[in-house]
Amino acid sequence: xxxxxxxxxxxAGALWAHHLMRQNGLRIxxxxxxxxxxxxxxxxxxxxxxxxxxxxxYANEIGVSLSYGVKPEKDSWFWGYAPDYIxxxxxxxxxxxxxxxxxxxxxKEMGRKVTESWTPSVILGYQLxxxxxxxxxxxxxxxDNKDGAGWNSVKLGDDLTGALALAVTIWSKxxxxxxxxxxLEHNISDNVASISTxxxxxxGF
Numbered sequence: 001x002x003x004x005x006x007x008x009x010x011x012a013g014a015l016w017a018h019h020l021m022r023q024n025g026l027r028i029x030x031x032x033x034x035x036x037x038x039x040x041x042x043x044x045x046x047x048x049x050x051x052x053x054x055x056x057x058y059a060n061e062i063g064v065s066l067s068y069g070v071k072p073e074k075d076s077w078f079w080g081y082a083p084d085y086i087x088x089x090x091x092x093x094x095x096x097x098x099x100x101x102x103x104x105x106x107x108k109e110m111g112r113k114v115t116e117s118w119t120p121s122v123i124l125g126y127q128l129x130x131x132x133x134x135x136x137x138x139x140x141x142x143x144d145n146k147d148g149a150g151w152n153s154v155k156l157g158d159d160l161t162g163a164l165a166l167a168v169t170i171w172s173k174x175x176x177x178x179x180x181x182x183x184l185e186h187n188i189s190d191n192v193a194s195i196s197t198x199x200x201x202x203x204g205f
Contacts, residue, residue, distance in 0.1 A: 069185075
């Protein structure tokens with residue numbers, strides 16, 4: 001994954017946002033524009049967070065998200081998945097707890113560096129309307145596996161990540177819902193940032 005490829009991802013995200021704004025008007029225009037601007041001005045780390053809006057109207061949701069992202073500064077990419085739980089408070093505030101698995105691949109002159117990790121995280125979100133939510137949170141690596149050397153615990157403070165996220169519900173029916181999200185994540189420990197997108201499924205109860 002080269003830097004030019006990462007820029008193409010950002011351009012595709014901007015086009016997707018434009019299409020949604022034409023279809024839905026000002027109801028979601030402002031938060032989407034804000035997210036695109038954040039992407040463009042960020043210094044665009046390991047991404048390890050999952051965030052969804054409350055898609056079903058129930059006070060509790062459990063679900064799972066699939067993610068893909070890039071770290072342009074290192075020309076690397078990652079993918080992962082995360083089971084999560086959402087608690088809705090006063091119909092507007094969200095507490096999103098997840099445990100994410102990520103596999104990060106960074107090209108090197110003599111091959112590639114591959115790191116797997118498991119990261120718990122908590123995001124506090126706000127439901128702007130029934131379909132759009134924004135949030136901010138923290139995650140910390142728990143265990144990792146570097147280049148297949150085996151799983152080891154991560155020292156406190158060695159893999160701390162902060163995130164800003166925007167999520168949009170794309171489908172909901174009864175207790176089920178699907179959402180797309182984009183997040184800017186900054187690994188505070190390594191001072192490296194990343195962009196990730198997630199597709200999340202939720203089931204309400």
